Amino acid sequence: xxxxxxxxxxxxxxxxxxxxxxxxxxxxxxxxxxxxxxxxxxxxxxxxxxxxxxxxxxxxxxxxxxxxxxxxxxxxxxxxxxxxxxxxxxxxxxxxxxxxxxxxxxxxxxxxxxxxxxxxxxxxxxxxxxxxxxxxxxxxxxxxxxxxxxxxxxxxxxxxxxxxxxxxxxxxxxxxxxxxxxxxxxxxxxxxxxxxxxxxxxxxx
Amino acid sequence: xxxxxxxxxxxxxxxxxxxxxxxxxxxxxxxxxxxxxxxxxxxxxxxxxxxxxxxxxxxxxxxxxxxxxxxxxxxxxxxxxxxxxx
Numbered sequence: 001x002x003x004x005x006x007x008x009x010x011x012x013x014x015x016x017x018x019x020x021x022x023x024x025x026x027x028x029x030x031x032x033x034x035x036x037x038x039x040x041x042x043x044x045x046x047x048x049x050x051x052x053x054x055x056x057x058x059x060x061x062x063x064x065x066x067x068x069x070x071x072x073x074x075x076x077x078x079x080x081x082x083x084x085x086x087x088x089x090x091x092x093x094x095x096x097x098x099x100x101x102x103x104x105x106x107x108x109x110x111x112x113x114x115x116x117x118x119x120x121x122x123x124x125x126x127x128x129x130x131x132x133x134x135x136x137x138x139x140x141x142x143x144x145x146x147x148x149x150x151x152x153x154x155x156x157x158x159x160x161x162x163x164x165x166x167x168x169x170x171x172x173x174x175x176x177x178x179x180x181x182x183x184x185x186x187x188x189x190x191x192x193x194x195x196x197x198x199x200x201x202x203x204x205x
Numbered sequence: 206x207x208x209x210x211x212x213x214x215x216x217x218x219x220x221x222x223x224x225x226x227x228x229x230x231x232x233x234x235x236x237x238x239x240x241x242x243x244x245x246x247x248x249x250x251x252x253x254x255x256x257x258x259x260x261x262x263x264x265x266x267x268x269x270x271x272x273x274x275x276x277x278x279x280x281x282x283x284x285x286x287x288x289x290x291x
Binding site for chain 1: 207208209210212213215216217219220221240241243244246247248250251252254255256257258265266267268269272273276277279280281283284
């Protein structure tokens with residue numbers, strides 16, 4: 001349990017001041033969380049959990065990293081837990097052998113003589129970059145963000161984990177308890193959708 | 206190899222090295238299929254830039270003020286309670 005004395009000691013040693021946390025870091029952490037989970041209610045809950053866990057483990061704060069870095073690392077774990085719970089509820093699963101994957105999308109033909117080729121509506125078009133290289137282009141990132149937001153949440157979870165912790169595919173499968181073939185199917189579908197969404201929205205601005 | 210398989214391998218290749226057999230089959234398909242070639246270029250472009258999303262994300266979103274006040278109260282209560290327990 002945290003006592004006033006060791007609180008004081010921590011404050012002077014590590015320049016830690018939990019009374020200021022909400023003031024200083026709540027917005028930053030909230031913004032970080034909402035990039036990953038999309039719902040502001042969930043993001044608020046995650047920030048609250050983060051502060052509470054931090055208070056309980058305040059003596060583990062070693063002062064080597066800054067307060068904000070330390071709080072962010074706790075938040076990252078909360079986000080991963082959140083997704084892990086979701087995947088345990090089986091929301092993340094799509095079965096590659098299911099009818100869903102084979103037939104209900106509009107990307108590829110299903111008729112016997114041209115099965116697996118692009119449908120005419122889904123064929124990629126040439127992107128005209130010209131003066132709109134994506135690097136340093138704010139618009140590109142805004143549209144990309146909104147396209148990611150259109151993916152089913154469980155698919156977006158996979159992208160998030162990659163970005164949060166630079167997880168590789170094996171680690172993500174382990175964290176989310178999905179099979180590797182399921183992972184690649186999710187990636188395949190997500191990338192087809194993302195590219196299409198970018199073509200529709202970015203190229204037509 | 207059809208376009209569905211080719212795009213599957215393209216998306217996989219963005220994260221993992223393909224086997225030699227997969228690479229050869231994919232390259233053969235890409236030589237003949239301009240749509241999959243476009244998919245590869247455009248999807249790689251998206252993939253390469255996803256990591257920078259944080260840096261360029263639109264305006265910072267702020268937490269609801271009432272929630273923040275509530276949170277501040279909770280933190281304060283926790284700290285006050287634990288220092289009273291001495």
